[in-house]
Amino acid sequence: MNNVLIIGAGGVSNVATKKIARLHTVFKTITLASRTLAKCQQIAAEIKAEGVCVQTAQVDADNVDEVVALIQQTRAQLVINLALPYQDLPIMDACLRTKTHYLDTANYEPKDEAKFEYSWQWAYKQKFEDAGIMALLGCGFDPGVTQVFTAYAAKHYFDEIHYLDIVDCNGGDHGKAFATNFNPEVNIREITQPGKYWENGQWLETEPMEIHQPIDYPNIGTRESYLMYHEELESLVKNFPTLKRARFWMTFGQEYLTHLRVLENVGMTSIQPIEYEGKKIQPLQFLKAVLPEPSALGENYSGETSIGCQISGLKNGQKRTCYIYNNCKHQDAFKDVSGQGVSYTTGVPAMLGAKLMAKGIWFKPGVWNVEEFNPDPFMEQLGSYGLPWVEIIDQPLPIEKEYN
Ligand code: NDP
Secondary structure (H helix, E strand, O other), rough: OOOOOOOOOHHHHHHHHHHHOOOOOOOOOEEEEOHHHHHHHHHHHHHHHOOOOEEEEEEOOOOOHHHHHHHHOOOEEEEEEOOOOOHHHHHHHHHHHHOOOEEEEEOOOOOOOOOOOHHHOOOHHHHHHOOOOOOEEEOEOOHHHHHHHHHHHHHHOOOOOEEEEEEEOOOEEOOOOOOOOOOOHHHHHHHOEEEEEEOEEEEEEEEOOOOEEEEEEEEOOOEEEEEOOHHHHHHHHHHHHOEEEEEEEEOOHHHEEEEEEEEHHHOOOOOOOOEOEEEEOHHHHHHHEEEEEEEEHOOOOOOOEEEEEEEEEEEEOOEEEEEEEEEEEHHHHHHHOOOOOHHHHHHHHHHHHHHHHHHHOOOOOOEEHHHHHOOOHHHHHHHHOOEEEEEOOOOOHHHOOOOO
Protein backbone atom coordinates (compact mmCIF):
# COMPACT_ATOMS: atom_id res chain seq x y z
CA MET A 1 0.00 0.00 0.00
CA ASN A 2 2.69 2.50 -1.00
CA ASN A 3 0.21 4.82 -2.69
CA VAL A 4 -2.38 6.51 -0.55
CA LEU A 5 -5.25 8.80 -1.51
CA ILE A 6 -6.66 11.01 1.24
CA ILE A 7 -10.09 12.53 0.59
CA GLY A 8 -11.20 15.66 2.50
CA ALA A 9 -9.04 18.62 3.44
CA GLY A 10 -10.53 19.91 6.71
CA GLY A 11 -9.31 19.89 10.31
CA VAL A 12 -8.80 16.13 10.64
CA SER A 13 -7.17 15.77 7.23
CA ASN A 14 -4.72 18.58 8.01
CA VAL A 15 -3.45 16.48 10.93
CA ALA A 16 -3.57 13.04 9.31
CA THR A 17 -1.96 14.15 6.03
CA LYS A 18 0.93 15.86 7.83
CA LYS A 19 1.49 12.82 10.05
CA ILE A 20 1.28 10.43 7.07
CA ALA A 21 3.79 12.57 5.16
CA ARG A 22 6.28 11.88 7.97
CA LEU A 23 5.97 8.09 7.46
CA HIS A 24 8.51 8.07 4.65
CA THR A 25 9.16 4.35 4.77
CA VAL A 26 5.47 3.37 4.64
CA PHE A 27 3.75 5.63 2.11
CA LYS A 28 5.75 6.67 -0.96
CA THR A 29 3.09 8.59 -2.89
CA ILE A 30 0.44 10.69 -1.20
CA THR A 31 -2.44 12.40 -2.97
CA LEU A 32 -4.74 14.78 -1.11
CA ALA A 33 -8.06 15.45 -2.84
CA SER A 34 -11.14 17.34 -1.77
CA ARG A 35 -14.07 19.38 -3.00
CA THR A 36 -12.11 22.63 -2.61
CA LEU A 37 -8.69 22.28 -4.27
CA ALA A 38 -7.26 25.37 -2.53
CA LYS A 39 -7.55 23.68 0.88
CA CYS A 40 -5.53 20.69 -0.39
CA GLN A 41 -2.92 23.03 -1.83
CA GLN A 42 -2.60 24.88 1.46
CA ILE A 43 -1.93 21.67 3.41
CA ALA A 44 0.45 20.40 0.70
CA ALA A 45 2.39 23.71 0.81
CA GLU A 46 2.87 23.39 4.57
CA ILE A 47 4.08 19.78 4.11
CA LYS A 48 6.46 20.86 1.34
CA ALA A 49 8.16 23.07 3.90
CA GLU A 50 9.00 19.79 5.71
CA GLY A 51 10.52 18.45 2.48
CA VAL A 52 7.74 16.06 1.33
CA CYS A 53 5.77 16.40 -1.90
CA VAL A 54 2.03 15.70 -1.70
CA GLN A 55 0.01 15.67 -4.94
CA THR A 56 -3.33 17.46 -4.88
CA ALA A 57 -6.57 17.02 -6.81
CA GLN A 58 -10.16 18.22 -6.88
CA VAL A 59 -12.88 15.61 -6.40
CA ASP A 60 -16.55 15.46 -5.56
CA ALA A 61 -16.64 12.30 -3.46
CA ASP A 62 -20.42 12.02 -3.77
CA ASN A 63 -19.72 11.01 -7.36
CA VAL A 64 -18.50 7.38 -7.54
CA ASP A 65 -17.20 7.73 -11.12
CA GLU A 66 -15.03 10.71 -10.16
CA VAL A 67 -13.52 8.81 -7.22
CA VAL A 68 -12.92 5.73 -9.41
CA ALA A 69 -11.13 7.87 -12.00
CA LEU A 70 -8.97 9.49 -9.34
CA ILE A 71 -8.04 6.15 -7.77
CA GLN A 72 -7.07 4.84 -11.20
CA GLN A 73 -5.10 7.95 -12.08
CA THR A 74 -3.17 8.00 -8.77
CA ARG A 75 -2.92 4.19 -8.59
CA ALA A 76 -3.91 4.47 -4.95
CA GLN A 77 -3.95 1.20 -2.99
CA LEU A 78 -5.58 2.73 0.09
CA VAL A 79 -8.18 5.49 0.36
CA ILE A 80 -8.40 7.36 3.65
CA ASN A 81 -11.79 9.02 3.83
CA LEU A 82 -11.60 12.21 5.90
CA ALA A 83 -14.46 13.95 4.15
CA LEU A 84 -17.92 13.72 5.73
CA PRO A 85 -19.96 10.65 6.74
CA TYR A 86 -22.24 11.17 3.68
CA GLN A 87 -19.33 10.23 1.42
CA ASP A 88 -18.61 6.86 3.09
CA LEU A 89 -20.75 4.74 0.76
CA PRO A 90 -19.80 6.38 -2.56
CA ILE A 91 -16.12 6.07 -1.61
CA MET A 92 -16.58 2.43 -0.54
CA ASP A 93 -18.32 1.76 -3.88
CA ALA A 94 -15.36 3.31 -5.70
CA CYS A 95 -12.98 1.15 -3.64
CA LEU A 96 -14.92 -1.97 -4.59
CA ARG A 97 -14.82 -1.11 -8.28
CA THR A 98 -11.06 -0.54 -8.17
CA LYS A 99 -10.14 -3.15 -5.50
CA THR A 100 -8.68 -0.53 -3.18
CA HIS A 101 -8.47 -0.68 0.61
CA TYR A 102 -10.48 1.82 2.68
CA LEU A 103 -10.34 3.57 6.07
CA ASP A 104 -12.62 6.19 7.64
CA THR A 105 -13.29 7.91 10.98
CA ALA A 106 -17.09 8.22 11.10
CA ASN A 107 -19.96 5.94 10.13
CA TYR A 108 -22.22 6.57 7.16
CA GLU A 109 -25.18 8.91 7.57
CA PRO A 110 -27.78 9.69 4.94
CA LYS A 111 -27.90 13.43 4.21
CA ASP A 112 -31.65 13.72 4.73
CA GLU A 113 -31.86 11.79 7.99
CA ALA A 114 -29.61 12.04 11.07
CA LYS A 115 -29.29 8.31 11.67
CA PHE A 116 -26.12 6.79 13.03
CA GLU A 117 -25.67 3.09 12.49
CA TYR A 118 -23.18 0.72 10.95
CA SER A 119 -25.75 -1.36 9.06
CA TRP A 120 -25.06 0.31 5.70
CA GLN A 121 -21.31 -0.19 5.91
CA TRP A 122 -21.45 -3.64 7.52
CA ALA A 123 -23.57 -4.68 4.53
CA TYR A 124 -20.40 -4.39 2.40
CA LYS A 125 -18.55 -7.07 4.40
CA GLN A 126 -19.02 -9.99 2.01
CA LYS A 127 -18.37 -7.86 -1.07
CA PHE A 128 -15.10 -6.54 0.37
CA GLU A 129 -14.06 -10.03 1.43
CA ASP A 130 -14.79 -11.43 -2.03
CA ALA A 131 -12.77 -8.62 -3.61
CA GLY A 132 -9.85 -9.31 -1.25
CA ILE A 133 -9.90 -5.77 0.11
CA MET A 134 -10.20 -4.38 3.60
CA ALA A 135 -12.23 -1.54 5.11
CA LEU A 136 -11.35 -0.26 8.58
CA LEU A 137 -14.27 1.70 10.02
CA GLY A 138 -14.16 4.51 12.55
CA CYS A 139 -10.42 4.83 13.14
CA GLY A 140 -10.40 8.23 14.87
CA PHE A 141 -10.53 8.71 18.66
CA ASP A 142 -14.19 8.16 19.39
CA PRO A 143 -14.97 6.07 17.42
CA GLY A 144 -11.52 4.55 17.20
CA VAL A 145 -9.12 4.72 20.12
CA THR A 146 -11.97 4.22 22.61
CA GLN A 147 -12.56 0.77 21.07
CA VAL A 148 -8.85 -0.02 21.10
CA PHE A 149 -8.73 0.98 24.79
CA THR A 150 -11.70 -1.31 25.48
CA ALA A 151 -10.17 -4.22 23.56
CA TYR A 152 -6.84 -3.70 25.32
CA ALA A 153 -8.45 -3.68 28.78
CA ALA A 154 -10.57 -6.74 27.94
CA LYS A 155 -7.52 -8.62 26.67
CA HIS A 156 -5.09 -7.82 29.48
CA TYR A 157 -7.08 -7.13 32.61
CA PHE A 158 -10.46 -8.86 32.56
CA ASP A 159 -12.09 -12.25 32.10
CA GLU A 160 -15.37 -10.42 31.41
CA ILE A 161 -16.12 -6.73 30.98
CA HIS A 162 -19.54 -5.71 32.34
CA TYR A 163 -19.82 -1.92 32.53
CA LEU A 164 -18.30 0.52 30.06
CA ASP A 165 -18.47 4.31 30.26
CA ILE A 166 -16.71 6.25 27.54
CA VAL A 167 -16.04 9.76 28.82
CA ASP A 168 -15.11 12.60 26.49
CA CYS A 169 -14.19 16.02 27.85
CA ASN A 170 -12.94 19.01 25.92
CA GLY A 171 -11.60 21.25 28.67
CA GLY A 172 -10.25 23.72 26.10
CA ASP A 173 -11.13 27.31 25.23
CA HIS A 174 -10.90 28.52 21.61
CA GLY A 175 -11.99 32.04 22.48
CA LYS A 176 -15.00 32.09 20.10
CA ALA A 177 -18.57 32.63 21.31
CA PHE A 178 -19.74 29.49 19.49
CA ALA A 179 -17.86 27.04 17.31
CA THR A 180 -17.77 23.28 16.90
CA ASN A 181 -14.55 21.27 17.07
CA PHE A 182 -15.31 19.16 14.08
CA ASN A 183 -17.54 19.67 11.09
CA PRO A 184 -20.41 21.81 12.48
CA GLU A 185 -23.12 20.11 10.46
CA VAL A 186 -22.13 16.58 11.50
CA ASN A 187 -21.50 17.69 15.10
CA ILE A 188 -24.86 19.42 15.58
CA ARG A 189 -26.78 16.55 13.94
CA GLU A 190 -25.10 14.23 16.44
CA ILE A 191 -25.75 16.16 19.63
CA THR A 192 -29.34 17.16 18.91
CA GLN A 193 -30.33 13.49 18.55
CA PRO A 194 -32.05 11.54 21.35
CA GLY A 195 -29.60 9.92 23.77
CA LYS A 196 -29.29 6.13 23.74
CA TYR A 197 -27.40 3.55 25.78
CA TRP A 198 -27.18 -0.20 26.15
CA GLU A 199 -28.44 -1.93 29.28
CA ASN A 200 -29.27 -5.57 29.95
CA GLY A 201 -29.49 -6.57 26.31
CA GLN A 202 -31.46 -3.62 24.97
CA TRP A 203 -31.13 -0.02 23.82
CA LEU A 204 -32.75 2.56 26.07
CA GLU A 205 -33.60 5.94 24.58
CA THR A 206 -33.59 9.34 26.32
CA GLU A 207 -34.48 12.88 25.32
CA PRO A 208 -31.45 14.76 23.92
CA MET A 209 -29.16 15.72 26.86
CA GLU A 210 -31.75 14.43 29.35
CA ILE A 211 -29.29 12.51 31.52
CA HIS A 212 -26.28 14.35 32.87
CA GLN A 213 -23.96 14.27 35.83
CA PRO A 214 -20.64 15.73 36.94
CA ILE A 215 -17.60 13.61 36.11
CA ASP A 216 -14.05 14.28 37.25
CA TYR A 217 -11.47 14.39 34.43
CA PRO A 218 -7.71 14.03 35.03
CA ASN A 219 -5.86 17.35 34.99
CA ILE A 220 -9.09 19.18 34.06
CA GLY A 221 -11.45 18.77 37.01
CA THR A 222 -15.16 18.17 37.33
CA ARG A 223 -17.32 18.92 34.31
CA GLU A 224 -21.03 18.38 33.68
CA SER A 225 -21.22 15.45 31.27
CA TYR A 226 -24.18 14.51 29.08
CA LEU A 227 -25.23 11.02 28.06
CA MET A 228 -25.30 10.80 24.26
CA TYR A 229 -25.56 8.09 21.67
CA HIS A 230 -22.23 7.50 20.00
CA GLU A 231 -21.63 5.10 17.14
CA GLU A 232 -18.90 2.95 18.71
CA LEU A 233 -21.41 1.69 21.29
CA GLU A 234 -23.10 -0.30 18.51
CA SER A 235 -20.01 -2.26 17.53
CA LEU A 236 -18.69 -2.60 21.08
CA VAL A 237 -21.84 -4.29 22.42
CA LYS A 238 -21.74 -6.62 19.44
CA ASN A 239 -18.07 -7.49 19.83
CA PHE A 240 -18.11 -7.65 23.65
CA PRO A 241 -21.35 -9.50 24.41
CA THR A 242 -20.55 -9.71 28.15
CA LEU A 243 -21.29 -5.98 28.44
CA LYS A 244 -24.29 -5.41 30.69
CA ARG A 245 -24.22 -1.66 30.15
CA ALA A 246 -22.43 0.67 27.75
CA ARG A 247 -22.78 4.46 27.83
CA PHE A 248 -21.09 7.48 26.28
CA TRP A 249 -20.70 10.86 28.00
CA MET A 250 -19.56 14.19 26.61
CA THR A 251 -19.01 17.53 28.32
CA PHE A 252 -20.61 20.77 27.13
CA GLY A 253 -20.22 24.24 28.65
CA GLN A 254 -23.29 26.30 29.58
CA GLU A 255 -22.41 28.92 26.95
CA TYR A 256 -22.33 26.27 24.23
CA LEU A 257 -25.63 24.77 25.33
CA THR A 258 -27.32 28.19 25.46
CA HIS A 259 -26.22 28.99 21.90
CA LEU A 260 -27.36 25.57 20.76
CA ARG A 261 -30.78 25.94 22.40
CA VAL A 262 -31.34 29.33 20.75
CA LEU A 263 -30.25 28.01 17.36
CA GLU A 264 -32.56 25.03 17.73
CA ASN A 265 -35.48 27.22 18.86
CA VAL A 266 -35.19 29.46 15.82
CA GLY A 267 -34.95 26.50 13.45
CA MET A 268 -31.30 26.91 12.44
CA THR A 269 -30.32 23.33 13.29
CA SER A 270 -33.01 21.77 11.12
CA ILE A 271 -32.02 19.53 8.20
CA GLN A 272 -35.43 19.95 6.52
CA PRO A 273 -34.90 22.08 3.38
CA ILE A 274 -36.60 25.49 3.26
CA GLU A 275 -37.24 27.80 0.32
CA TYR A 276 -34.96 30.88 0.36
CA GLU A 277 -34.91 33.39 -2.51
CA GLY A 278 -36.15 30.75 -4.94
CA LYS A 279 -33.62 28.14 -3.83
CA LYS A 280 -33.93 25.19 -1.46
CA ILE A 281 -31.46 25.43 1.42
CA GLN A 282 -30.95 23.37 4.55
CA PRO A 283 -30.81 25.67 7.61
CA LEU A 284 -28.06 23.58 9.25
CA GLN A 285 -25.88 23.73 6.12
CA PHE A 286 -26.36 27.50 6.05
CA LEU A 287 -25.39 27.69 9.74
CA LYS A 288 -22.23 25.71 8.95
CA ALA A 289 -21.31 28.30 6.34
CA VAL A 290 -21.33 31.12 8.92
CA LEU A 291 -19.56 29.25 11.75
CA PRO A 292 -15.75 29.08 12.08
CA GLU A 293 -14.06 26.18 10.27
CA PRO A 294 -12.80 23.53 12.77
CA SER A 295 -9.37 23.79 11.14
CA ALA A 296 -9.22 27.52 11.98
CA LEU A 297 -9.57 27.15 15.76
CA GLY A 298 -6.06 25.96 16.61
CA GLU A 299 -3.92 29.05 17.04
CA ASN A 300 -5.41 30.48 20.22
CA TYR A 301 -6.83 27.28 21.66
CA SER A 302 -5.79 26.70 25.27
CA GLY A 303 -6.53 23.80 27.60
CA GLU A 304 -6.78 20.11 26.83
CA THR A 305 -9.03 17.20 25.96
CA SER A 306 -9.41 14.05 28.04
CA ILE A 307 -11.05 11.00 26.50
CA GLY A 308 -11.09 7.56 28.01
CA CYS A 309 -12.85 4.36 28.96
CA GLN A 310 -13.95 3.52 32.49
CA ILE A 311 -14.55 -0.20 32.68
CA SER A 312 -15.53 -2.63 35.40
CA GLY A 313 -15.94 -6.37 35.28
CA LEU A 314 -14.47 -9.58 36.63
CA LYS A 315 -10.99 -11.05 36.89
CA ASN A 316 -10.61 -14.43 38.60
CA GLY A 317 -14.07 -14.00 40.08
CA GLN A 318 -13.17 -10.64 41.71
CA LYS A 319 -14.45 -7.18 40.77
CA ARG A 320 -11.86 -5.23 38.81
CA THR A 321 -11.84 -1.69 37.42
CA CYS A 322 -9.77 -0.10 34.70
CA TYR A 323 -9.64 3.50 33.47
CA ILE A 324 -7.58 4.15 30.34
CA TYR A 325 -7.39 7.67 28.94
CA ASN A 326 -5.45 10.16 26.92
CA ASN A 327 -5.15 13.86 27.60
CA CYS A 328 -4.17 16.06 24.67
CA LYS A 329 -3.23 19.73 24.95
CA HIS A 330 -4.54 21.90 22.12
CA GLN A 331 -1.29 23.87 22.08
CA ASP A 332 0.82 20.71 21.71
CA ALA A 333 -1.31 19.75 18.70
CA PHE A 334 -0.83 23.21 17.25
CA LYS A 335 2.94 23.03 17.71
CA ASP A 336 3.10 19.66 15.98
CA VAL A 337 0.84 20.21 12.96
CA SER A 338 -0.89 23.63 13.27
CA GLY A 339 -4.15 21.92 14.23
CA GLN A 340 -6.37 21.83 17.32
CA GLY A 341 -6.73 18.98 19.81
CA VAL A 342 -9.98 17.48 18.53
CA SER A 343 -8.67 17.24 14.96
CA TYR A 344 -5.39 15.91 16.35
CA THR A 345 -6.95 13.16 18.46
CA THR A 346 -8.80 12.04 15.29
CA GLY A 347 -6.08 12.48 12.67
CA VAL A 348 -3.30 10.70 14.59
CA PRO A 349 -5.28 7.42 15.04
CA ALA A 350 -6.32 7.57 11.37
CA MET A 351 -2.64 7.76 10.41
CA LEU A 352 -1.73 4.92 12.78
CA GLY A 353 -4.59 2.69 11.56
CA ALA A 354 -3.45 3.30 7.97
CA LYS A 355 0.13 2.47 8.91
CA LEU A 356 -0.88 -0.82 10.59
CA MET A 357 -2.97 -1.75 7.53
CA ALA A 358 -0.18 -0.89 5.13
CA LYS A 359 2.32 -2.96 7.10
CA GLY A 360 -0.07 -5.93 7.14
CA ILE A 361 -0.24 -5.85 10.96
CA TRP A 362 -3.94 -5.04 10.93
CA PHE A 363 -5.03 -6.68 7.76
CA LYS A 364 -7.81 -9.01 6.70
CA PRO A 365 -10.21 -8.70 3.79
CA GLY A 366 -13.71 -7.61 4.79
CA VAL A 367 -15.21 -4.70 6.73
CA TRP A 368 -14.00 -4.30 10.31
CA ASN A 369 -14.27 -2.12 13.36
CA VAL A 370 -11.00 -1.37 15.15
CA GLU A 371 -11.69 -3.47 18.26
CA GLU A 372 -11.68 -6.58 16.04
CA PHE A 373 -7.89 -6.31 15.68
CA ASN A 374 -5.10 -6.96 18.19
CA PRO A 375 -4.95 -3.71 20.23
CA ASP A 376 -1.31 -4.17 21.30
CA PRO A 377 0.56 -2.82 18.25
CA PHE A 378 -1.72 0.23 18.18
CA MET A 379 -1.29 0.88 21.91
CA GLU A 380 2.49 0.43 21.64
CA GLN A 381 2.79 3.18 19.03
CA LEU A 382 0.04 5.67 19.92
CA GLY A 383 2.11 7.56 22.50
CA SER A 384 5.10 8.00 20.23
CA TYR A 385 2.90 9.75 17.65
CA GLY A 386 1.66 12.31 20.17
CA LEU A 387 -1.17 10.64 22.10
CA PRO A 388 0.28 9.02 25.22
CA TRP A 389 -2.18 7.11 27.37
CA VAL A 390 -2.51 6.33 31.06
CA GLU A 391 -4.06 3.27 32.71
CA ILE A 392 -5.32 3.06 36.29
CA ILE A 393 -6.23 -0.41 37.56
CA ASP A 394 -8.40 -1.30 40.55
CA GLN A 395 -9.05 2.24 41.74
CA PRO A 396 -12.56 3.71 42.21
CA LEU A 397 -13.80 4.92 38.81
CA PRO A 398 -14.63 8.67 38.54
CA ILE A 399 -18.01 7.73 36.98
CA GLU A 400 -18.97 5.95 40.22
CA LYS A 401 -18.27 8.98 42.42
CA GLU A 402 -21.37 10.49 44.10
CA TYR A 403 -21.70 14.30 44.08
CA ASN A 404 -24.04 16.01 46.52
P1 NDP B 1 -14.21 19.55 8.09
O1 NDP B 1 -15.54 20.11 7.81
O2 NDP B 1 -13.13 20.40 8.67
O3 NDP B 1 -13.62 18.86 6.76
C1 NDP B 1 -14.39 18.05 5.90
C2 NDP B 1 -13.72 18.07 4.55
O4 NDP B 1 -14.43 17.20 3.68
C3 NDP B 1 -13.69 19.44 3.88
O5 NDP B 1 -12.44 19.67 3.35
C4 NDP B 1 -14.77 19.30 2.82
O6 NDP B 1 -14.59 20.08 1.68
C5 NDP B 1 -14.61 17.85 2.43
N1 NDP B 1 -15.80 17.39 1.72
C6 NDP B 1 -17.10 17.55 2.06
N2 NDP B 1 -17.90 17.04 1.14
C7 NDP B 1 -17.09 16.56 0.16
C8 NDP B 1 -17.33 15.93 -1.08
N3 NDP B 1 -18.57 15.68 -1.54
N4 NDP B 1 -16.27 15.59 -1.83
C9 NDP B 1 -15.00 15.83 -1.41
N5 NDP B 1 -14.72 16.43 -0.25
C10 NDP B 1 -15.75 16.79 0.53
O7 NDP B 1 -14.46 18.29 9.05
P2 NDP B 1 -13.43 17.56 10.03
O8 NDP B 1 -12.09 17.50 9.42
O9 NDP B 1 -13.58 18.13 11.38
O10 NDP B 1 -14.05 16.07 10.07
C11 NDP B 1 -13.76 15.13 9.06
C12 NDP B 1 -14.39 13.79 9.40
O11 NDP B 1 -13.87 13.32 10.64
C13 NDP B 1 -15.93 13.85 9.59
O12 NDP B 1 -16.48 12.71 9.00
C14 NDP B 1 -16.11 13.78 11.09
O13 NDP B 1 -17.33 13.21 11.46
C15 NDP B 1 -14.95 12.87 11.47
N6 NDP B 1 -14.53 13.01 12.88
C16 NDP B 1 -14.31 11.86 13.59
C17 NDP B 1 -13.93 11.91 14.91
C18 NDP B 1 -13.56 10.68 15.65
O14 NDP B 1 -13.02 10.78 16.76
N7 NDP B 1 -13.78 9.50 15.12
C19 NDP B 1 -13.82 13.21 15.62
C20 NDP B 1 -13.95 14.36 14.75
C21 NDP B 1 -14.33 14.24 13.44
P3 NDP B 1 -14.89 21.68 1.65
O15 NDP B 1 -13.67 22.24 2.25
O16 NDP B 1 -15.09 22.01 0.24
O17 NDP B 1 -16.12 21.89 2.52
